[in-house]
Amino acid sequence: MAGPQIRFEDGAAYERMMGVWSRLAGEVFLDWLAPPSGWRWIDVGCGSGAFTQLVVERCTPAEVQGIDPSDAQLAYARSRGVAHVAQFHVGDALALPFPGNRFDVAVMALVVFFVPDPEMGVAEMARVVRPGGIVASYTWDILHGGFPNEPLMASMRETGRPPPLPPSAAASEMDALETLWAGAGLDEIESKEITVWRTFRDFDGFWSTSTLGTNVRAMIAGMSAREIEDAQSRARKHVTVDPSGTITCKARANAIKGRVSV
Numbered sequence: 001m002a003g004p005q006i007r008f009e010d011g012a013a014y015e016r017m018m019g020v021w022s023r024l025a026g027e028v029f030l031d032w033l034a035p036p037s038g039w040r041w042i043d044v045g046c047g048s049g050a051f052t053q054l055v056v057e058r059c060t061p062a063e064v065q066g067i068d069p070s071d072a073q074l075a076y077a078r079s080r081g082v083a084h085v086a087q088f089h090v091g092d093a094l095a096l097p098f099p100g101n102r103f104d105v106a107v108m109a110l111v112v113f114f115v116p117d118p119e120m121g122v123a124e125m126a127r128v129v130r131p132g133g134i135v136a137s138y139t140w141d142i143l144h145g146g147f148p149n150e151p152l153m154a155s156m157r158e159t160g161r162p163p164p165l166p167p168s169a170a171a172s173e174m175d176a177l178e179t180l181w182a183g184a185g186l187d188e189i190e191s192k193e194i195t196v197w198r199t200f201r202d203f204d205g206f207w208s209t210s211t212l213g214t215n216v217r218a219m220i221a222g223m224s225a226r227e228i229e230d231a232q233s234r235a236r237k238h239v240t241v242d243p244s245g246t247i248t249c250k251a252r253a254n255a256i257k258g259r260v261s262v
Contacts, residue, residue, distance in 0.1 A: 020050075021196070021251055033134070042066075047077070065103075095124065113139055126186060126260055149213070191256045192255045192256075194254075197249065200247040
């Protein structure tokens with residue numbers, strides 16, 4: 001069941017938990033997007049600025065505007081040292097604070113399933129992009145085991161404590177993304193599945209990182225020591241461990257792009 005709107009207020013914790021994953025998938029996404037240098041970008045739901053920084057480092061943009069509802073996340077984003085190109089603003093994905101045709105490309109990185117009204121969110125991205133510009137997104141395939149924390153999520157479900165889903169979890173499915181992009185009147189729509197891997201030094205490293213999320217932390221805070229031990233035991237069965245004890249986890253994202261009609 002989808003839960004209420006989810007907000008992230010700890011930029012450093014989010015960076016450790018999800019920022020690394022975001023960049024891993026973001027590298028593949030940008031290779032596929034293949035944008036020219038000198039474009040004007042808007043990063044909708046920029047959070048801690050992990051993807052924004054990647055754009056600055058890899059794409060030589062003329063500018064990047066990052067929008068997010070969390071002051072704490074934006075404070076972390078501003079600490080990344082990309083202020084010479086990127087600016088960060090408190091804002092709503094459903095009412096972007098920019099005029100039409102303002103950007104060459106609008107991106108949602110791991111955000112669309114958090115947007116209460118994905119149709120309006122995609123329409124807003126299309127509104128602020130010039131004719132011929134790009135509207136794109138990549139999002140974890142959360143309903144089909146693609147989320148980076150799936151081993152932990154699976155263990156929690158097995159203990160009868162399923163973590164709440166984002167409010168628009170269904171929007172993460174590839175068919176749903178294609179429908180959203182078509183509904184916004186975008187042309188030349190293409191999609192791609194992205195698979196990435198991340199290694200942790202041991203199970204404790206995996207567990208401490210995976211439990212940094214606000215909702216998971218709240219759930220664990222309400223569990224007894226025995227219940228936590230049971231969840232950890234179950235999570236171990238869902239991860240790949242090599243002989244040295246290193247843990248490798250996989251995540252899968254659905255990516256989509258389309259052009260604003262000329």
